[in-house]
Structures are given as structure tokens and as C-alpha cells.
Amino acid sequence: MSRPGQASRTLVALSGVTALVAVTPLAYLLIRVLDAGPEKIASSLLRSRTLTTTVTSIELVLVVVAACLIIGVPVAWLLARARLPLKGLWIVLAALPLAMPSYVAAYAWIAEFPAMSGFWAAALILALVSMPYVIIPTTAALRSIDPAMEEVARSLGRKPWSAFWFAAMPQAWPAAAAGSLLVGLYVLSDFGAVALFRVDAFTRVIYTSYRASFDRTSAAVLAVVLVLLAAILIYAERRVRGRTARWRTGSGSARRATEIDLTSRQRVMAVLALTGLAILGLGVPAFSLLRRLSEGTRRPLDLVELATATASSFGVSLLGSLLAVGLALSVGVLAARYRTRSSRALEAVSYSGHALPGVVVGLSLVSLTLVVLPAMYQTVAALALAYAVLFLPKSIGATRTSVAMVPPVLEQTARTLGRGPLRAWLETTFRLSLPGIAAGGLLVLLTAMKELPATLMLRPTGLDTLATELWSRTEIAAYGAAAPYALTLIAVAAIPAWLLTRASDRASRSADGGTEAPARSPLSTVGT
Amino acid sequence: MSRFRITATLAVAALALAACSGGQSATSESAGASTGPAESLTVYSGRSEELIAPLFAKFTEETGIELAARYGDSAELAAQLVEEGDASPAAVFFSQDAGALGAVDAAGLLAPLPAGAADAVPPAYRAPNGHWTGVTGRGRVIAYDGEQLTAAEVPTSVFDLTDPAWKDQVGIAPTNASFQSFVTAMRLTAGDTATKAWLEGLVANGVKKYEKNGLILDAVDAGQIKLGLVNHYYWYEKAAEVGAENMRAQVAFTAPADPGTLVNVAGVGILSGAADNPAAQQFVSWLLSPSAQQWFVENTYEYALVPGVAQAEGLPALDSLRGPDVPLAELADLPGTLMMLQDVGLL
Numbered sequence: 001m002s003r004p005g006q007a008s009r010t011l012v013a014l015s016g017v018t019a020l021v022a023v024t025p026l027a028y029l030l031i032r033v034l035d036a037g038p039e040k041i042a043s044s045l046l047r048s049r050t051l052t053t054t055v056t057s058i059e060l061v062l063v064v065v066a067a068c069l070i071i072g073v074p075v076a077w078l079l080a081r082a083r084l085p086l087k088g089l090w091i092v093l094a095a096l097p098l099a100m101p102s103y104v105a106a107y108a109w110i111a112e113f114p115a116m117s118g119f120w121a122a123a124l125i126l127a128l129v130s131m132p133y134v135i136i137p138t139t140a141a142l143r144s145i146d147p148a149m150e151e152v153a154r155s156l157g158r159k160p161w162s163a164f165w166f167a168a169m170p171q172a173w174p175a176a177a178a179g180s181l182l183v184g185l186y187v188l189s190d191f192g193a194v195a196l197f198r199v200d201a202f203t204r205v206i207y208t209s210y211r212a213s214f215d216r217t218s219a220a221v222l223a224v225v226l227v228l229l230a231a232i233l234i235y236a237e238r239r240v241r242g243r244t245a246r247w248r249t250g251s252g253s254a255r256r257a258t259e260i261d262l263t264s265r266q267r268v269m270a271v272l273a274l275t276g277l278a279i280l281g282l283g284v285p286a287f288s289l290l291r292r293l294s295e296g297t298r299r300p301l302d303l304v305e306l307a308t309a310t311a312s313s314f315g316v317s318l319l320g321s322l323l324a325v326g327l328a329l330s331v332g333v334l335a336a337r338y339r340t341r342s343s344r345a346l347e348a349v350s351y352s353g354h355a356l357p358g359v360v361v362g363l364s365l366v367s368l369t370l371v372v373l374p375a376m377y378q379t380v381a382a383l384a385l386a387y388a389v390l391f392l393p394k395s396i397g398a399t400r401t402s403v404a405m406v407p408p409v410l411e412q413t414a415r416t417l418g419r420g421p422l423r424a425w426l427e428t429t430f431r432l433s434l435p436g437i438a439a440g441g442l443l444v445l446l447t448a449m450k451e452l453p454a455t456l457m458l459r460p461t462g463l464d465t466l467a468t469e470l471w472s473r474t475e476i477a478a479y480g481a482a483a484p485y486a487l488t489l490i491a492v493a494a495i496p497a498w499l500l501t502r503a504s505d506r507a508s509r510s511a512d513g514g515t516e517a518p519a520r521s522p523l524s525t526v527g528t
Numbered sequence: 529m530s531r532f533r534i535t536a537t538l539a540v541a542a543l544a545l546a547a548c549s550g551g552q553s554a555t556s557e558s559a560g561a562s563t564g565p566a567e568s569l570t571v572y573s574g575r576s577e578e579l580i581a582p583l584f585a586k587f588t589e590e591t592g593i594e595l596a597a598r599y600g601d602s603a604e605l606a607a608q609l610v611e612e613g614d615a616s617p618a619a620v621f622f623s624q625d626a627g628a629l630g631a632v633d634a635a636g637l638l639a640p641l642p643a644g645a646a647d648a649v650p651p652a653y654r655a656p657n658g659h660w661t662g663v664t665g666r667g668r669v670i671a672y673d674g675e676q677l678t679a680a681e682v683p684t685s686v687f688d689l690t691d692p693a694w695k696d697q698v699g700i701a702p703t704n705a706s707f708q709s710f711v712t713a714m715r716l717t718a719g720d721t722a723t724k725a726w727l728e729g730l731v732a733n734g735v736k737k738y739e740k741n742g743l744i745l746d747a748v749d750a751g752q753i754k755l756g757l758v759n760h761y762y763w764y765e766k767a768a769e770v771g772a773e774n775m776r777a778q779v780a781f782t783a784p785a786d787p788g789t790l791v792n793v794a795g796v797g798i799l800s801g802a803a804d805n806p807a808a809q810q811f812v813s814w815l816l817s818p819s820a821q822q823w824f825v826e827n828t829y830e831y832a833l834v835p836g837v838a839q840a841e842g843l844p845a846l847d848s849l850r851g852p853d854v855p856l857a858e859l860a861d862l863p864g865t866l867m868m869l870q871d872v873g874l875l
Binding site: 047049052115198200208209211212213214215216370374377461462472475476477478 | 570576577578596597598599600601603604606607610611612615617631703737739740742743746752862863866867869870871873875
């Protein structure tokens, strides 16, 4: 089929199909914008609204990132370096808010404090739910830094804090910086919180202008600007992550950093701070939801409706994840086995979804299906396609790492034993990497079940998912009626995420030395 | 080996199943249940699900026709219908206001209603060309906080709302079709320049934006704002629920001919692609039947438009409401109103 070191034509062709599917929403959006002609583009771009929206979005990103760094880095230090009671509990509590979709958190706060609205409310909620993006990698980095450098600094007369700041912290900054860029991307793409708090950031303005305008050009133009900003953040994140180098002073094996004893007063302060964060991020939403649930509502909870919505969410998301896994397979294999310039390009293009907020994919696919593929308009298929494009990166990542862990020699041996190329691949590489690929599919499934804006725009008439039911109830301030949907969503997000984290923990413990994939799992598992 | 085969078979089966179920639900969405295309109906509803879903269920119960509803703001659905054109899966557009119906009709997408179907509706509340008809009537009112204001202190014209006395005290729902129709009426009576200046004045005066009329009324009732522009029936609905004597919010009508008391309709039209769809025609006639009209009176406190149906208790007579002298069919420039609302930053 192919010479060693060269990918088969089929594999490249299949990867090409994946890349094509992944890039279609963005390409169609661009076509649609260009089609409107320079005059319309210019008038959409030059409206004062474009400028104020851009400023609002950038301000929101900066404020949330700053909050995450200012609070998240010291918290990471506590979790990594201080000796604290119930350490494991604090680590879990710090990571948990990630499992809560922003619109669920925002809804829970609004239900408790109905007057909450505007920029600072959105900034607060976004900071709380995206803080783990900074805390988790920074904690991991601080823990893994070899204390030797700090000891050298101490031996040269630095005080403990100064030694930490100048010898250890520089090694943890790249992790914190990469994390904060992910926070920025999250804030830029988030629809739920800014919409509920009525902040005119990009996603909300695009959605409003899509809904309340007979000409969708300006929505499309704004969407392109938003994608550009997201792409800049992704590029920056790649650059920063690439710089993560560890300094070592010797060639021996690295030690883990030792934990520091705090004075009892400091310990109390630390525990109070961690408790406060957990109350804001988890306690308030949980309290609000449970209170709403116990208070009951005007109309009693319709269990059939809840079950139907759960089934719909699951069904569409399952389709989306199967599609994503199918599309990711070729690109994942190509990326794991053949590192050529063209394979890198195909992989990069297939990652488009990473830079595309849900509202942008929704906007593009509504027009695309209507104009080019009318048979798909307002169908489950179009929605599943949106999920596949949006979450393809997760599936490709999982496929790539699990295929890379299978030694190619197995497949070659199977060939020498007389198996055809496809069969050899199926019986060795595919079979061994299947658990990892399936975990990636599960991840896509869970993330898709929480997706809101694209679902709102693309869902078939009469199809209600957990997210849209919660949304429509929140819109009419029926907070009590929304609570069961919010709790179901949290359960959907949290329980399997926890199982996945546990599974990958076990994997990393059993695979001696640890591999790249499980080490990154907490973030890639739960993140939206 | 055998385990691999099982896995592979399962995977293929799952994919095939997924493909089938995708296709199936796709067709069932567009073509309806197995009872045949004539017995199914897709309605784009600008009226909210919470309010209207029980009525749709009643329709299905009485006629056996399956009804699939797509809910949204009336303007959003009108824009969507125009974007969809002839490819629209919708058979009927049930709008919250006359303006959105007019806009869809102006795009040439509404078919004539069946002859005689809407004859019972007074001509003022249906399109002269017979392409849409009102189903229920409603009046715009000013909701005010009865604890902070007396009836005499409430402005008699909406043009007074830009006065600094009302800074941060006025609530509106700019995405709501009734509000948009009211702005269109103001454009027709006062002109675009004055209307835009008024909207800008509202924004400068710290007007509060809400998603829905009901939320405005709640805010007034809670004393968070002093005034709100809403439709009359929100007050009567809430009063029926909590008791009129427990209402902190009260309603006032503006002076005669002021756009603040526009009388509007919620209405329906049949899309041209469904001109011959008997289910669509039956739906329109059914909405104008005494029993459906009665349902609106009892459940939404709107005005029935068909003579012979008693109005809800406590409502002033429909023809006693004195709004601006604008025929409903002339409120069709919804796109222009939306553009203006976007320009001043309200949308």
C-alpha cells in the first residue's frame, strides 16, 4: 500500500475530506462576506457598534484574564507548595467549576441575585468558571519543577520568597500564560454568560444581529472579526506553550518540590481563601439551584419533557461525536505516524473548530444548509455536523495520542504474517488504540451536550435539548422551572468527566513513566 | 480476533443506526408524522412557547393534526422566513404583531387566506389584501409603580420619557415585536428624524433593556424601575395570578393619538409555499373559532377579535383605546425599524 514512512493515498485523501469538512463553515462565512461586496463590508465594519463591541470584548478578556492570574497563580502555589489539610479536596474543588457551562453558572447567580447584570457580573462569572484553566496547569508546573534551582538560589543568599520568585516562578510562567490565553479564548467564545448578563460582546451582538435583522451581512462581518481575534489568541498560546522549557542543574533524576509549612495563622488564611473561592464558584450556584428546585414552580415539573430533552441532547450529541470520531480517525493516524509538512497542514486545518465560537459555526451552517444543502436545513444532521466541526480537535487529539502509543512494529509484523494492509491496521493499531479513540468520542459527546448557541440556531423545529430548555426558561425568568434542567446538565458534565479523569489517572499510573496524553487530561477532559 | 470482529460489527452497526436515525428525524421534521403530509403543520410562532404551547396542543387534540412549532421573536422569524424564501419549511407564521406579518407579506411570501376565513374579523384588524389576519388584539400601555407615582404623575405622552426626571427609570423590550411595531408607528406619525432622536434620548436617559414584556412588569412591580412600556395583558395576567389588590404596578394609557397607546394584533398568515395546505387553512379558521377566541380571553387576557365572544373582565373596551391613527398594514417596514434600533444601539 505504501512505502515505509510514506502515508497511503487513501489515508491522505480521507484526511483531506476531514480538513475540508472542518474548514467549510469558516470558508462559507468568508464567501458570504465577500459576496456582500466591499461597500457593505466597509459599512458593517466602520459602524461605531463594531468598535464598541471589539472594545467590550477585549476589555472583558483582559479583566477576566487578569482576575484569573491574580487569584489563580497564588492558589496554584498553595495547592502545589503549601502543606494544607485536605489537600486533595482543595485540588478537586479548584478544578470543578470547569464542568459548569457558563450559562448554567450565570443562570444560578441571576436566580439568586436578579439584579445582576452587565460587564462586571459577566466578568465575575467568567472568571469563576475559567479560573481552573490557570490553576490546573500552574499547579502542575509548580509541582514538577526540580527544587534544585531554588536551593542553589538559597545557597547564594536569596531569601525563600526571592529564591522562589527568581528561580522557580519563571519556569511556571509559561504554564500560567498558556492557561490565561485559554481563558481569553473561552471568554471570547462564550455566549451564555454575556447573553444572560446582557453584555454587548461579540457573541451576543452577532446573535442579536442575526436574529433582528433582515440582512445578515453585518453578523457575518462581525463573526469574521471574532474568528480573527480567536486565531490570534490560539497562535499566542502555541508560541507560549512551545517555550515551556525546564531548567535542570544536574543530570540525575529530578526531585519533586517539597511542601512548605505555613504558620497556623497563614494556614487559616489559606483555607479561608480557598473556601471563599469554592463558595463563589460552586457553593452559590449549588445553593441557588437546590433552593429553586425545592421552592417548586407555577407549573409542576414535566418529567416527560425533561426526559425527552435529555434524550434529544444525548441523541444529537452522540451523532455529532460519532461523526467527529469518524472524521478524526484519518487525520489522527496521519498526524501520529507521518510528520510531514502536508500532514501538519491537514491537521492544522482540521483544528479550525478550536478558533470557531459556536455562534459563528451556527451562523455559517444556517446559511450554508439553506442555500447549498436545502435537504439538511433545520435537520439533526446539520446540528451533528456543527458539533463535529466544533469539537473535532478533541477527537483528533485523542486519536493521535492513542495511535502514537502503539508501536508501528506491531502493524509491520502483522503484515509479514500475511495480513493485508487494512486488516493488519485494524487488528493491531486500531484495536489497541480503540479505548483512547472511544474516550475522545465520549469527550466530544459530553461537550456537545452542553453546547448552546449553535444548538439554538440549528436545531430542527420541535427539537428541545437540555441547553435550549434551560435557555428558554431563563429568558422568561422562570428560574424555578429551569433548575431541573440546570442540574441535569451539571450531572451530565460532571459525573462522566470525573470518571474520565479517574480512568486517565489510572492509565498514567499504570503506564510507567507516564505519557503525554494522560498528563494533560484534566484540562482537555472537562474544558468546553 | 473474534473480539475484534464484534467490536467492528458494533461500530458499523452504530454508525448505520446513527445515519438512519439522523435521516429519519430529518424527514419527520419536514414531512411530519406518518399520517401523511396533509395532516402535519409547521408553524413559526413569534408567541412564546410558555404561553401558546397549550393552545397548540388543544388544536392537535381537536383536529388530529400534528403541529410542529418553531419559537422565536416575531422579527427573528420574519427575517428567517425572508431568508428562507420559497424553501421555507413553515406553513403558517403566527406573529406577535402586525409589523412582522407585513414585512413577510412585503417580501411576497404570504398567500391569500382562504376566501371568507377572516370575514368575522373587523377590517381594521386584518390586511386589506387578505394575506393575513389578526387573531387577538392588544393595547400598548405604560406600566408604573403605584407606590412611587400617582396616576396623574404618569407621563401622558411617550415623548416625555426622555425627560431627565425619568433617568434610569424606564424599561423597554427592544427585541419584542410589539415594541418594534410601536416604533414603526411612531416613525409613521412623527417621522424618522424625530423617532431616532427620541430613541437616542431614551438611551441617553439610561433606559433599561429587558428581554420580555413580562420582565419589565416584574421590575416595575418590584419597584426597580418606575415606568415600563408593555402590552396591556401582561398586567391582567399577573393580576389574575397574584390578585389585583396585591399589584404594586399599575397601568396607564397615554393621551389619544400618542403612539404610546398603539392598538395592535397578534395574527397569522399562510406562507405561499403552503397556499394549498388544508391543515394550514384549518388552523387559521380554528384560531378564529369562538372556542379558540375564548381560550385567549381566559388565558392571555387579550381582546378577542371575533364578535360575540365576551372580553375578559375589567378590560376597557377595545374601541375605547385611542392610539395613533395608523392602519396596521402600514407597519410593514420592520427592517427599517430594526436598522434604526441597531443604529442607536438598542439591538
